[in-house]
Amino acid sequence: MWRFSFTIFRKVVLPSIKGNVKFSKTCYSTRSRLPKSTAKLTLVSASVGVLIGAGYGGYTHYVVNSKKRPKLTLNEEYAFLNEAPPYQAHYKVINESDSSNLQLVLFQYRTCPFCCKVRSYLDSKGISYEIVEVDAVLRQAIKWSAYKKVPILLAKVDGGYQQLMDSSAIISALETYFRDKNSQLTEVIKFYPITRYTNDDGKSMTDITNKYFVMHNAAVPDQKERMEEKVEREWRQWADNVLVHTLSPNVYRTPGEALATFKWFEEVGGWKQSFPSWECALMVYGGAAAMHNLQDDVRYSLYNAADAWTNAINKKGSKFLGGDQPNLADVTVFGVLSSIEGCEAFQDLRNNTNIGKWYDDMKVNIASKKGRVLAVHAKN
Numbered sequence: 001m002w003r004f005s006f007t008i009f010r011k012v013v014l015p016s017i018k019g020n021v022k023f024s025k026t027c028y029s030t031r032s033r034l035p036k037s038t039a040k041l042t043l044v045s046a047s048v049g050v051l052i053g054a055g056y057g058g059y060t061h062y063v064v065n066s067k068k069r070p071k072l073t074l075n076e077e078y079a080f081l082n083e084a085p086p087y088q089a090h091y092k093v094i095n096e097s098d099s100s101n102l103q104l105v106l107f108q109y110r111t112c113p114f115c116c117k118v119r120s121y122l123d124s125k126g127i128s129y130e131i132v133e134v135d136a137v138l139r140q141a142i143k144w145s146a147y148k149k150v151p152i153l154l155a156k157v158d159g160g161y162q163q164l165m166d167s168s169a170i171i172s173a174l175e176t177y178f179r180d181k182n183s184q185l186t187e188v189i190k191f192y193p194i195t196r197y198t199n200d201d202g203k204s205m206t207d208i209t210n211k212y213f214v215m216h217n218a219a220v221p222d223q224k225e226r227m228e229e230k231v232e233r234e235w236r237q238w239a240d241n242v243l244v245h246t247l248s249p250n251v252y253r254t255p256g257e258a259l260a261t262f263k264w265f266e267e268v269g270g271w272k273q274s275f276p277s278w279e280c281a282l283m284v285y286g287g288a289a290a291m292h293n294l295q296d297d298v299r300y301s302l303y304n305a306a307d308a309w310t311n312a313i314n315k316k317g318s319k320f321l322g323g324d325q326p327n328l329a330d331v332t333v334f335g336v337l338s339s340i341e342g343c344e345a346f347q348d349l350r351n352n353t354n355i356g357k358w359y360d361d362m363k364v365n366i367a368s369k370k371g372r373v374l375a376v377h378a379k380n
Helices: 001-016 043-053 054-061 114-122 169-177 183-189 223-251 255-268 275-293 298-316 328-338 343-354 353-369
Strands: 074-076 091-094 104-108 130-135 152-156 159-164 194-198 202-207 374-377
Touching: 001 374, 043 328, 104 194, 114 169, 114 223, 114 328, 114 353, 152 183, 159 169, 159 183, 169 183, 169 328, 223 328, 223 343, 298 343, 328 353, 343 353
Parallel strands: 104 130
Antiparallel strands: 074 194, 091 130, 091 374, 104 152, 152 159, 194 202
16 A cells, blocks of 8 residues: 555656656547546545645545534534734735725635635626735745635735635625625624534534524514525535535546646646646645545536536526526535636537527626736745
């Protein structure tokens, strides 16, 4: 077992660091039969791949056992910092028309679907914010935080800086805040307490209560609005519990596809400008070697998910699920899918389902509200 893991490092990762080996970007055709392999990755190499797979390092940040929720045992407070932690922004999104009065810093993996959700939401609201790319190997950018998953959103508030976590909770808390700016963000987050529970395997887990709910501090909405919010919550949950889990098997479907995926992650995430070359090589080639998945028919799960979403919109008879304008479910699903936009799986998805029109409309809609992106390219 140890020898096989060492061989991957010696023959794949190490040569790439030295620059002596060139790797092919060739991907397998969608219609060709998937290759069979008699060798399976060991638990050790798989674990390493999950750790260093930067693009989907944030993929595991939402793990909830839906079958059993034993009693909640501990309430935790969101971290509050008197001073800003040391960080260097890699990008800034600047919108001169931003009236939110918020100063936000997003700590992310560029192609993590949960981080993409938060970015899509911030962009859809026309908010200015800073972006810090977190390296999935060392995670130095969030060493100041006891919470070691992404996304993390840091908001400047009276007296210090408030930390927010969990993509769905971040979106709900900010939406609640925007709908009633009389409440401070530090007060809003009290509606979303962090709780700890034990899953079926006896593992201690954390979750955030009410994270799909936007709170009202006014008259209770009418029945039609209540139903619309219910549907919106259900699709936001679906995006986390169903759609997200179709991505990984598809973008890592074959060794060639896995390598092409990680190369795209490297390009779109600006890893070469942000991290040392040895770390980039480790994230790309080590991650691709350990994350590839040889399964048949995984595309169909992705196609079926897309069909379920577009059918819901068609049934409503509107441009978006939210009507003429996107709602939080639209923004969430778009954010999740945008994480694989540069992958072969996404092009296959467009070719084999009707999701392309909605996706393009969403992209145009969000782009019309998004601020200017300025690259800083600071190195941690």
